[in-house]
Amino acid sequence: EVQLVQSGAEVKKPGESLKISCKGSENSFTGYWIAWVRQMPGKGLEWMGIIYPGDSDTRYSPSFRGQVTISADMSITTTYLQWSSLKASDTAIYYCARHRSGRSTNHQYLFYYMDVWGKGTTVTVSS
């Protein structure tokens, strides 16, 4: 079965570090990009960034560059989203998703749509 399994809910204090995970089945991981999406309480979806686990090529949305780090360990088909110093504003649900993609005629990656989603990891940051 194609699936992405995310780590459990986290409750942290401001300033603490955190690393959450997203483990894919072999057929949901190999040859695909994996994206991370934020949903703040009562708000919409925000695309944070994406990684190709095969070679760890990583791209960030400008809003999230420098705020989080996306990484992967292909040997265990897992991607990670981490913070070095959490803020209260990081409180949200974080989803990983398999992102279908292609290449343009000038070899630029085009990210089409997300067809497999994890169930989400709730991160609560509060003093």
Place this chain on the structure above:
Amino acid sequence: QSALTQPASVSGSPGQSITISCTGTSSDVGGYNYVSWYQQHPGKAPRLMIYDVSNRPSGVSNRFSGSKSGNTASLTISGLQAEDEADYYCGSYTSSSTLYVFGSGTKVTVL
């Protein structure tokens, strides 16, 4: 990069058809046929409903259809059912540094 513009809410009675719009620019919706639509029920993860403007993944009801004209994409739900009540988001590839952008989201209410 601002989110794509969607109406905050759309409602309809059971059996009716409704349409949700998604307006972007020539850098995203208007420039590429890579618009997708996602359904999200409360407390659940998003689910892909439409990809590449008008294609339905396996398992999605044919009551859901997508189209595009210029910088505006649309999702139409025909034969509205109670189970269609959810939030809907459009998404698109963008040539900006953002790479991918979501719409602001539309809450669909079945009266």
